[in-house]
Amino acid sequence: MLRSPLALSFVVATLATLLSLAVGVCLASLIFYFGQLRAPRSQRYSARLAELADALLSLPLVLPPTVLGYYLLTLLGRHSPLGRAFEIVTGSPLTFTPSAAVLAAMVSALPAIARSTRAALREVDPLYFRAAASLGHSPWRALWSVGVPLSQRQIAAATMLAFTRALGDFGVTLMIAGDIPGYTQTAALAVYDAVQSGKEQAALTLIIPLSSIALLVLYVVGRLQDSGTESQ
């Protein structure tokens, strides 16, 4: 068990970012496939469904963290069907555990990656997809053989930003993972506790590394975006 809030935050943010990357890219690809690539061949409802899925995916970016936390507690709490199912399968509840902290961090990381991936896919010149089609690649195959590789720089930048968001999540983590020192207390929660109890020195030992990481990530993302612009 990780007792250090900073170490726990790193593990939670890393897991949440990796999961969000896998799920986010798949979701964005599905939305792009049904919304753009398949739309000319199919009924309009597939494009409408893609728009609805996009709006749902963006919801966590605009809702207050407490509201999101409430939804997750209702959906995954010990008295919910999903929460009970999780407890039967794993032998322990989901809420107020480090797993819940990972889930909470994903709530902010996933939409960021999915939205950036979809935006990057929409920026890909459609002529690349036509070239792929004339070479025998179906739209779904071209999405992965052409669309995602051409979007990799933007996906990498979004993933790094998502990591910093996951690292700093406060509201949703507090709601569904709690603030249990040595168990679910992440660095953001520990900073809050330290400041509330007047332990400024303890807060600074967390604030400085968190700020440094955020600065480093922003610098690298800026470099990534600059090199992307130059290579175009």
Add this chain to the structure above:
Amino acid sequence: MSGPQPSPILCATLSTSPDGKYTLRIDLALPAGVTVLVGPSGSGKSTTLDLLAGHRWPDEGEITLGGTPLLRRAGGQPPSTVVPPEQRHIGYVMQQPMLFPYLSVEQNLEFGITNFSKQFRKDRIAELADQLQIGHLLARRPGELSGGQRQRVALARALAPRPKALLLDEPLSAVDLGQRHDLLDRLRTLLGDLSIPVLYVTHSREEQLFWSAPTMELRASPDQPTVVEVARLAR
């Protein structure tokens, strides 16, 4: 008089109104060999190629390739037959080469033949690299190539899966003037050996004359000014 006309392989009788302002009527029957399609900018040359390649649907009409229907649509109805672009086996070289920048030249050539055996891919790439003189470029990325080299690679990539027809949309428009003659000579040798229909779209009079091939023109119908149709030009 010349001998009997070669039998057409790629046939299309289509009608479409791309932006509602004019109607494009296409009536083509292409035999093996090069056919040139000319017409002023905006006359519908690229639209014609998009329709044949399957990236657009006409309002009505039919396309067949080697007797196999690729599209059938009655006016106002959804198409009764549609073969998607990836299953048409029609190679398409666009004005911009659209090489995949994250792949090497060799990987670009391999892109359309990944379902074939490794030996086939190796032999096919070597054959095309030799024909188009791009063997020394195989390890490079598209960003490191000149306009003429990119277009040669795009042509090799389109030919790699052995398409049943080839569409070339102003393939020399992004090529320096100095490299055009060299590329045209190579194209003539290469395309002359193919036994498939090749539709070469250009607005360059020089390229049109160079091919000395059957030439079609997209122009306004004498009877209906809002209708653009294909007319055969005398050679």
